[in-house]
Amino acid sequence: MTHTLIPVPYDTKVLRPRILHIGFGAFARAHPMVYLHHGLEKVGGDWGVVAARLNSGVEALTALDKADGRYHVAEADGETTCLREIGVLIKTLHPARDGATALPNLIASPDLSLILLTITEKGYCTSGGKLDLSNPCIQADLRRDAAPQTAIAVIVAGLAQRRTAGGDGLTILSCDNQPENGALTRAAVLGFARETDSELAEWIEASVCFPSSMVDRIVPAMSVQGHALVSEGLGREDSNAILCEPFRQWVIEDSFVGTPPPFTEGGAMLVPDVRPFEEMKLRMLNGAHTMLAWVGQLMGYETVSDCMGDATLRRATRQLMLSEQAPTLTLPKGADIAHYADDLLVRFENTRLKHRLAQIAMDSSQKMPQRLFAPIADNIDAERDWSMEALAVAAWIVGLRNLDPIADPHQEALREAARGSDPVAAVLDLVGPGELDSGPIRAAYERISNHGMLRALEHNLEEMPA
Numbered sequence: 001m002t003h004t005l006i007p008v009p010y011d012t013k014v015l016r017p018r019i020l021h022i023g024f025g026a027f028a029r030a031h032p033m034v035y036l037h038h039g040l041e042k043v044g045g046d047w048g049v050v051a052a053r054l055n056s057g058v059e060a061l062t063a064l065d066k067a068d069g070r071y072h073v074a075e076a077d078g079e080t081t082c083l084r085e086i087g088v089l090i091k092t093l094h095p096a097r098d099g100a101t102a103l104p105n106l107i108a109s110p111d112l113s114l115i116l117l118t119i120t121e122k123g124y125c126t127s128g129g130k131l132d133l134s135n136p137c138i139q140a141d142l143r144r145d146a147a148p149q150t151a152i153a154v155i156v157a158g159l160a161q162r163r164t165a166g167g168d169g170l171t172i173l174s175c176d177n178q179p180e181n182g183a184l185t186r187a188a189v190l191g192f193a194r195e196t197d198s199e200l201a202e203w204i205e206a207s208v209c210f211p212s213s214m215v216d217r218i219v220p221a222m223s224v225q226g227h228a229l230v231s232e233g234l235g236r237e238d239s240n241a242i243l244c245e246p247f248r249q250w251v252i253e254d255s256f257v258g259t260p261p262p263f264t265e266g267g268a269m270l271v272p273d274v275r276p277f278e279e280m281k282l283r284m285l286n287g288a289h290t291m292l293a294w295v296g297q298l299m300g301y302e303t304v305s306d307c308m309g310d311a312t313l314r315r316a317t318r319q320l321m322l323s324e325q326a327p328t329l330t331l332p333k334g335a336d337i338a339h340y341a342d343d344l345l346v347r348f349e350n351t352r353l354k355h356r357l358a359q360i361a362m363d364s365s366q367k368m369p370q371r372l373f374a375p376i377a378d379n380i381d382a383e384r385d386w387s388m389e390a391l392a393v394a395a396w397i398v399g400l401r402n403l404d405p406i407a408d409p410h411q412e413a414l415r416e417a418a419r420g421s422d423p424v425a426a427v428l429d430l431v432g433p434g435e436l437d438s439g440p441i442r443a444a445y446e447r448i449s450n451h452g453m454l455r456a457l458e459h460n461l462e463e464m465p466a
């Protein structure tokens, strides 16, 4: 096993609180912070980060403070691990520890230029691309009978304070796996502001930029094995460390208030339109992940790399990507989709990551629309085959019925639907797109139930032209 250890290569004393990251979990540590780290290494600057969370995770933030914000990112592949110390964090904030005004105060401060978000798909509280006014957390925040609890309400409270103080606009950059995540964030923030203060909403429209971005790096939740790997390389423990793959990609819409942090110097790409990049990644990588999460668990596998060791499942994953997801894409200029798919399969093979299928299966009701339902709709329109996509959705429904419960905002309703007399119709009624033809999903569901997951997969592969 080879280890490389790289200390912080820039002056951290000059950093000021210019970036707020809300939802500071595994991905934040290993992706946007790493781009900033490399950017500061190249060109320097005062772009310091305040890391925040809203609900869980006070202890995780306090642990970062105790280490002066320093932590290691371990990039692991094959036999090598590169351990890089990250120094971009200045401090952390959590409303439960620092008070409800701490985040709005920071958003209002003139130093702050950028808010980064990794609050998961459900954190945006949207439905059909708009703020979901029936969401109980949004309703509670609109009643204002307690401190704001959603990220959207916290951001709007901070922007209101910023405007009152005569501050300039800023940029809000979503790093969550959603199509057009910038437009979605904008719709949620403006939707909330319009409900509370129409002049504030107008100011936000005129002063705040919401670029969309495509983010990619596989960063599993930290495990005991992950910590052991870091300790082995470091010669000591780092409870704040994170393990990830070496690959990283960030494509950001070029739409910032003022000068952006040195993300491009750190390896990110600024483009006028991220949609082709987002769609390719969400459907090819994340669509395959979601299929593996459910099909793989039903076959008794625990991790993504376990699935890649099964020749039938690996072939089925490639078929899903190239025969059913790829034809629905408008590709970025110069993209070679077969090459992209093969690279993804190699990334999925990384045995050092131990990326658990049960983690990817979490919040599936929030992931199915962009990863599988949208490409299915495109295939139906174009009268193309979508049998592997149908199998993936059917595996989810079988899994909801037969596997241990997995966290999802609609968990109880989904399990009840999956345990009824017509699980396919009930689950699709609950979270599926209304117009979806459920026939192929129903056929796949029957095949899995009657013959088992492996046989159902083999059936799909046999049907495929050689």
Ligand code: NAI
Pocket: 022, 023, 024, 025, 026, 027, 028, 052, 053, 054, 055, 056, 057, 118, 119, 120, 121, 122, 123, 124, 150, 151, 175, 176, 177, 178, 215, 216, 217, 218, 219, 220, 221
């Ligand atoms: P994590 O579980 O380590 O962190 C999730 C963060 O979201 C936590 O800070 C949590 O407090 C916050 N959060 C959860 N629900 C929330 C809500 N309703 N409102 C506000 N904040 C909420 O997960 P991780 O791995 O950091 O992933 C977070 C997101 O990053 C994913 O959902 C995905 O959209 C994006 N992402 C993750 C990748 C990965 O490989 N881990 C890769 C690409 C994108």
Ligand code: CS2
Pocket: 177, 215, 216, 217, 218, 219, 285, 286, 289, 290, 359, 360, 361, 367
């Ligand atoms: C995964 C993603 O958890 C999931 O749903 O599909 O987080 C995936 O690891 C990343 O998007 C890779 O960039």
